[in-house]
Amino acid sequence: MKNRWIESDAAKHARDELVGLRVYSSLLLGQESDLVLHGGGNTSVKAEMRNVFGDSESVLLVKGSGWDLRTIEAAGFPPVKLETLLKLGEIEQLSDVEMMRQLRLALLDPTAPTPSVEAILHALIPHKYVDHSHADAVVALSNTPNGAAILGEIYGEQVLILPYVMPGFILARQVAQASKDLDWSSIRGIILLHHGIFTFADDAKTSYDNMIELVSKAEDYLEQTCAGKSADNKGAALPSQNYQPTAQDCLQLSELRREAGASYGGPVLLRLECSSAAVAFAQLENCHELLSRGPLTPDHSLHTKPFAAVFAEDPIAGLREFEHNYQQYFVQHSREFHHCLDRMPRYGVWRNKGMVYLAANQKKLQIVQDISQHTIKAIQWGEDLGGWQALPRQDLFDVEYWELEQAKLKSATAVAEFEGKVVVISGAASGIGKACVEAFVRKGAVVLALDIAAGFETEFDSPAVLAVHCDVTDSGAIELALQQALINFGGIDVLVSNAGSFPESQRLDSLQDSNWARSLELNLSSHMKLMRASLPYLKNGFDPAIVIIASKNVPAPGPGAAAYSVAKAGLTQMARVAALELGESGIRVNVLHPNAVYDTAIWTDEVLASRAEHYQLSVEQYKTANVLKTEVKSADVAAAVVIFAGCSLAKTTGAQLPIDGGNDRVI
Ligand SMILES: [Zn+2]
Numbered sequence: 001m002k003n004r005w006i007e008s009d010a011a012k013h014a015r016d017e018l019v020g021l022r023v024y025s026s027l028l029l030g031q032e033s034d035l036v037l038h039g040g041g042n043t044s045v046k047a048e049m050r051n052v053f054g055d056s057e058s059v060l061l062v063k064g065s066g067w068d069l070r071t072i073e074a075a076g077f078p079p080v081k082l083e084t085l086l087k088l089g090e091i092e093q094l095s096d097v098e099m100m101r102q103l104r105l106a107l108l109d110p111t112a113p114t115p116s117v118e119a120i121l122h123a124l125i126p127h128k129y130v131d132h133s134h135a136d137a138v139v140a141l142s143n144t145p146n147g148a149a150i151l152g153e154i155y156g157e158q159v160l161i162l163p164y165v166m167p168g169f170i171l172a173r174q175v176a177q178a179s180k181d182l183d184w185s186s187i188r189g190i191i192l193l194h195h196g197i198f199t200f201a202d203d204a205k206t207s208y209d210n211m212i213e214l215v216s217k218a219e220d221y222l223e224q225t226c227a228g229k230s231a232d233n234k235g236a237a238l239p240s241q242n243y244q245p246t247a248q249d250c251l252q253l254s255e256l257r258r259e260a261g262a263s264y265g266g267p268v269l270l271r272l273e274c275s276s277a278a279v280a281f282a283q284l285e286n287c288h289e290l291l292s293r294g295p296l297t298p299d300h301s302l303h304t305k306p307f308a309a310v311f312a313e314d315p316i317a318g319l320r321e322f323e324h325n326y327q328q329y330f331v332q333h334s335r336e337f338h339h340c341l342d343r344m345p346r347y348g349v350w351r352n353k354g355m356v357y358l359a360a361n362q363k364k365l366q367i368v369q370d371i372s373q374h375t376i377k378a379i380q381w382g383e384d385l386g387g388w389q390a391l392p393r394q395d396l397f398d399v400e401y402w403e404l405e406q407a408k409l410k411s412a413t414a415v416a417e418f419e420g421k422v423v424v425i426s427g428a429a430s431g432i433g434k435a436c437v438e439a440f441v442r443k444g445a446v447v448l449a450l451d452i453a454a455g456f457e458t459e460f461d462s463p464a465v466l467a468v469h470c471d472v473t474d475s476g477a478i479e480l481a482l483q484q485a486l487i488n489f490g491g492i493d494v495l496v497s498n499a500g501s502f503p504e505s506q507r508l509d510s511l512q513d514s515n516w517a518r519s520l521e522l523n524l525s526s527h528m529k530l531m532r533a534s535l536p537y538l539k540n541g542f543d544p545a546i547v548i549i550a551s552k553n554v555p556a557p558g559p560g561a562a563a564y565s566v567a568k569a570g571l572t573q574m575a576r577v578a579a580l581e582l583g584e585s586g587i588r589v590n591v592l593h594p595n596a597v598y599d600t601a602i603w604t605d606e607v608l609a610s611r612a613e614h615y616q617l618s619v620e621q622y623k624t625a626n627v628l629k630t631e632v633k634s635a636d637v638a639a640a641v642v643i644f645a646g647c648s649l650a651k652t653t654g655a656q657l658p659i660d661g662g663n664d665r666v667i
Contacts, residue, residue, distance in 0.1 A: 023205035030069030064113030078112030083121035127200035137218035250486035257490035267420030269492025294390025309348030317545035333397035416444025427455035427499030431600030435634035523567035552595030579654035627662025
């Protein structure tokens with residue numbers, strides 16, 4: 001493992017004398033996904049601070065809940081009175097809920113985030129700096145038949161190795177007892193089997209160096225012991241091809257997502273990973289059995305549940321089997337006060353095809369995917385070392401149903417309206433389409449954004465947007481683009497059919513065939529093709545809806561715009577037929593008629609000025625030439641699209657709504 005410490009960077013951070021170097025080396029740990037993942041691990045520094053009376057107080061500045069080592073700042077280290085923490089470490093018994101209450105009471109700043117659940121443990125270690133990670137290599141070694149012995153052999157006397165206990169107060173007590181007569185200067189770290197590793201020192205760099213050095217030793221051991229052996233491991237490390245999902249796979253994914261959402265109790269996202277590593281694992285004969293043995297560390301079960309699902313020819317049968325197994329696991333390990341959580345798997349293997357991930361939103365989906373990737377790698381090390389061996393299920397259950405975690409779930413904030421939903425938007429590079437992408441992402445959706453504009457894929461920097469270059473007049477291209485939504489998100493719930501363009505104005509006596517044909521192709525036929533290709537997936541969607549962007553020209557056409565008005569009128573008529581046909585599948589279809597939306601790519605300042613001049617108006621007058629004397633913006637149209645796609649108008653289909661500031665010919 002690379003030591004990322006750079007003296008000049010450290011010097012910059014050191015300007016903040018209190019926590020500067022603490023922040024710096026925490027960020028270094030956070031960069032290494034083999035050390036900590038998504039909020040895992042924690043760090044601290046002991047210091048002196050002055051209180052309001054001017055007295056000096058010893059404090060522990062320890063990572064606060066909700067902070068991630070990858071992005072932590074000084075504000076992520078709440079100051080806790082050290083004396084209180086040490087006293088808490090002497091109590092024989094304390095519930096974790098009471099411990100957390102005491103930690104908050106011991107804060108020097110009542111507005112600071114809640115200190116890490118491991119704060120007492122950090123306090124007990126007498127060194128100024130303490131670093132804690134869940135290093136893959138160390139934890140994976142402990143998940144093998146001779147794990148403790150191997151670790152003992154690797155580290156000798158340098159490291160104190162402790163058996164697994166629950167994190168929180170029990171772990172703090174374990175360390176308090178184990179370290180009673182310990183000469184702290186004789187060791188460089190503590191390994192908690194099946195959990196992680198602590199290192200410490202009186203300066204930030206040595207503590208960090210110790211972490212990197214100790215973890216590197218475990219990595220070196222794995223490399224020497226496992227190198228080459230994997231090839232015999234039933235094909236695990238054999239070079240494997242990426243799998244290319246078929247249209248049939250995509251349809252099955254959308255069916256699986258629908259059933260999984262029913263199990264979860266709301267819309268969920270689903271992803272199929274077909275990388276060579278995922279496919280290689282999915283090709284292992286015993287992959288189903290390996291995944292049933294449990295996660296890398298118990299706290300992963302909070303995100304991934306304690307075991308995985310296995311999908312084969314009929315993925316829904318695999319889902320049902322998981323639900324059954326999870327129910328049994330709950331019955332076996334729960335006590336009367338527990339309530340069973342949802343029974344939806346969070347990850348699974350689809351035989352010969354890859355890994356499947358499920359979660360309520362994009363962020364959680366990414367966490368599940370990352371954890372799964374690290375788990376699969378560790379499982380294969382474990383197999384090379386005599387057999388992957390996770391903790392007994394009761395230990396996993398105790399973490400999954402830990403009262404602190406359950407309390408967090410209960411206090412979770414309200415779910416965004418489109419969380420877990422997948423929206424496809426055409427013409428997404430600019431104007432109304434782009435405004436729709438932004439509006440849906442703000443409301444919690446993930447979006448497949450389609451456009452033909454060169455390089456538009458880089459316009460969006462949100463992980464919730466998958467931008468795919470697509471010519472929507474080409475049925476084949478549409479099919480491939482939609483498959484991206486299926487592979488990455490598992491389905492389609494909303495289609496916003498928006499792509500279009502305003503052709504050059506030509507009166508009927510001089511209308512060119514090409515002008516007419518081009519307008520009909522893009523403004524009418526492409527919408528039919530996109531809708532047709534989306535329907536099999538929309539039918540499996542959650543409260544599915546289609547929103548068509550037509551035009552004011554439908555109810556109020558203008559001279560010189562035959563090619564445009566006829567196409568948009570045909571589009572409206574198609575939407576009406578679609579509303580009739582799709583009602584039985586629960587798909588709503590509604591139409592918007594925007595007018596004079598000038599903040600789009602077509603309306604440059606020059607075009608606006610020349611149009612205004614043509615009507616002998618100022619640009620301002622031209623823009624607001626409507627009943628309400630208001631300017632209609634792309635965002636106004638997007639707001640209406642979101643309403644039509646959401647639950648507010650759940651009982652409306654086949655409707656047409658003007659968004660035009662009021663037009664006297666339409667009214
Ligand atoms: Zn930990």
